[in-house]
Amino acid sequence: MVMAQSLFITLKNAHPDCQIDVLAPAWSLALLERMPEVAKAIAMPLSHGQFGLFDRIRLGKKLRANHYDQALLLPNSWKSAIIPYFANIPVRTGYIGECRWGLLNDARKLDKSLLTMTVQRFVALGLPKTASLPPECPVPKVVINQDQQQVVIEKFKLTSLEKILALCPGAEYGEAKRWPANYYADVAKQKIAQGWQVWLFGSEKDKATAELINSQAAGGCIDFTGRTSLAEAVDLMSLVDVVVSNDSGLMHVAAALDKKIIALYGSSDPGFTPPLNSKAQVISLKLHCSPCFKRECPLGHTWCLTGINPEQVLNAI
DSSP, rough: TTHHHHHHHHHHHHTTTOEEEEEEEEEGGGHHHTTTTTEEEESSOOOOOOHHHHHHHHHHHHHHGOOOOOOOOOOSSSSGGGHHHHHHOEEEEOTTTTTTTTBBEEOOOOOTTTTTTTHHHHHTTTTTTTSOOOOOOOOOOOEEEEEEEEHHHHHHTOOOOOOEEEEEOOTTTOOOOOHHHHHHHHHHHHHHHHTTTEEEEEOGGGGGHHHHHHHHHOOOOOOOTTTSSHHHHHHHHHTHHHHHHEHHHHHHHHHHHEEEEEEEESSSTTTTTTTOOOOOOOEEEEOOOOOOSSSSSSSSSSSHTTOOHOOOHHOOO
């Protein structure tokens, strides 16, 4: 969703008066509300992986009343093209994907060798077919106001006298994208000793990892894992100075907040989904076996991550 904002900015730059509505999973609406290019966010009633043919048809017919001129489909799945088709949207743009001829009438062929980054693939959909590629990709910029910051400061009774380091030790995809918890703890201990606050971010699934980090850091961190909504996590992250993160959604949020980021890559490719921020520093060992894009290390050692030592990260900070 963060990378999709580059497309929204591109559309607004080309057509300043266009109205951009976004149909997206309900969890992502907090991000869309902080993107000034988006006029309206519409919650997708179906969960990821759910086919729901008749629900999609009904939603498409309901959206006819909005009289959209064009639909841009970021997913490549066949089912994602059903709603715009039944919404009678005259121009339906997307990559051919799962044989979507007919459902799409502005079908594009994806040249992965030319569009090597996800964000490039998104932005290209907002350009004419004849546009030169790869495209220029505007940097995402999530906008936070002081009122939103003050709400989370008061709710979590925060003080901000010291510098703040955010650690994001989770990664939804799997273990092969997660830097070791004890390494995160080493970084936390050193920064706390230097007078920094250290905040831990993540979902409920990351709670055990965060508790381990905080335990090894003698309880000196503020642990927000599982305690915040996405909106609150975004507003809290807007207050920090530096972010250390695995390749994760929170890393991209930090980039869109224009934070200094130390991004740690193991099984994934920093050339495919990099943090879109000039302040970001990527650390990747580029071993012969990576990127493998596996959830768990197929060789059983995860050297691509364990080989990145805490001192490297501290030096980068």
